[in-house]
Amino acid sequence: MFRQNRLGPALLGAGVILALLGLWRGEAEAVFEKAASLCLQCIGIG
Amino acid sequence: MRRCLVQAASSLLANANLPGFIQGRLYQGRLKSVCVPVLNCYSCPGALGACPVGSFQSLAAGFSRTASLYVVGFLTAVGAVGGRFTCGWFCPFGFLQELLHRLSPRRLALPRFMEHLKYPVLALTVLLPFSWRDAVGLAEPYYCKYICPAGTLEAGLPLVGRRPELAALIGPLFWLKVCVLAALMISALFVWRPFCRTLCPLGAFFGFFNRLSLWQLRVDRARCTSCGTCARRCPAGLHPYRDPNPAECVRCLECTRVCPAHALTFASGAKAPALTSLTKEA
Numbered sequence: 296m297f298r299q300n301r302l303g304p305a306l307l308g309a310g311v312i313l314a315l316l317g318l319w320r321g322e323a324e325a326v327f328e329k330a331a332s333l334c335l336q337c338i339g340i341g
Numbered sequence: 342m343r344r345c346l347v348q349a350a351s352s353l354l355a356n357a358n359l360p361g362f363i364q365g366r367l368y369q370g371r372l373k374s375v376c377v378p379v380l381n382c383y384s385c386p387g388a389l390g391a392c393p394v395g396s397f398q399s400l401a402a403g404f405s406r407t408a409s410l411y412v413v414g415f416l417t418a419v420g421a422v423g424g425r426f427t428c429g430w431f432c433p434f435g436f437l438q439e440l441l442h443r444l445s446p447r448r449l450a451l452p453r454f455m456e457h458l459k460y461p462v463l464a465l466t467v468l469l470p471f472s473w474r475d476a477v478g479l480a481e482p483y484y485c486k487y488i489c490p491a492g493t494l495e496a497g498l499p500l501v502g503r504r505p506e507l508a509a510l511i512g513p514l515f516w517l518k519v520c521v522l523a524a525l526m527i528s529a530l531f532v533w534r535p536f537c538r539t540l541c542p543l544g545a546f547f548g549f550f551n552r553l554s555l556w557q558l559r560v561d562r563a564r565c566t567s568c569g570t571c572a573r574r575c576p577a578g579l580h581p582y583r584d585p586n587p588a589e590c591v592r593c594l595e596c597t598r599v600c601p602a603h604a605l606t607f608a609s610g611a612k613a614p615a616l617t618s619l620t621k622e623a
Contacts, residue, residue, distance in 0.1 A: 310418030317411025327374035
């Protein structure tokens with residue numbers, strides 16, 4: 296039987312809201328600072 | 342073949358800063374603030390976006406111990422749409438493992454218990470940066486540091502190869518990570534996507550959404566003859582006609598292609614075959 300999935304839209308909405316809250320907190324800038332600089336741990340010498 | 346092309350295009354797009362590989366320099370444009378929905382190291386010279394696992398760990402490891410709503414929200418939204426669809430269609434490291442798997446005629450099944458390893462890995466990836474701190478109160482992105490083979494392949498080896506000052510810093514940790522990478526690459530010759538199925542925290546996270554996502558695999562029970570073709574062709578050794586949306590499915594959709602009765606579809610709730618069609622056939 297095919298069921299209408301109600302949790303999917305709710306999770307999508309929750310995810311979008313969380314992401315927007317994170318953007319509002321300035322986390323995109325924090326991510327940028329980490330991602331734009333060399334991570335020594337990631338390459339195995341940190 | 343179509344999925345292979347999408348995977349190749351996605352891998353190229355995620356790592357499109359090709360001059361970076363020659364120069365040994367990272368892309369530092371504003372796109373780096375955008376997470377990609379796959380495991381793709383942001384220290385890769387070609388990377389245009391940010392790895393969500395690395396981003397989450399790095400923010401959690403700082404003094405502020407930030408549990409990134411941006412990263413978690415982004416991953417939740419992506420998972421809510423298609424579950425592990427991004428693993429099967431967009432992940433560069435998954436694509437590489439599949440290419441390796443095509444090289445060997447020998448196929449081995451992965452013991453089922455090993456597929457559960459990725460859940461403690463996910464838990465440790467999330468929790469350790471908050472809890473395991475040094476004397477000054479800082480932590481490290483432990484998953485990236487000790488395990489992540491994508492970082493070794495995409496960032497470690499290219500950067501060490503191009504920058505002598507980094508090559509001079511190589512120590513036991515680097516070789517440990519190279520061994521992890523080599524073990525997984527050799528395993529990939531015989532086992533389909535061993536890393537994704539045993540150690541990937543992103544795959545574990547997206548797997549939680551497979552039964553809840555907007556787009557799902559659906560079995561039309563009126564058409565399914567239980568012939569088992571989908572199970573025989575499933576590269577992950579699953580049984581789509583019995584259970585179409587387990588957490589282990591990366592949604593390669595091979596089952597939908599090979600089903601002789603066209604009983605399997607990947608569709609959103611709105612586009613799924615309607616109950617009325619079943620009742621008519623009944």
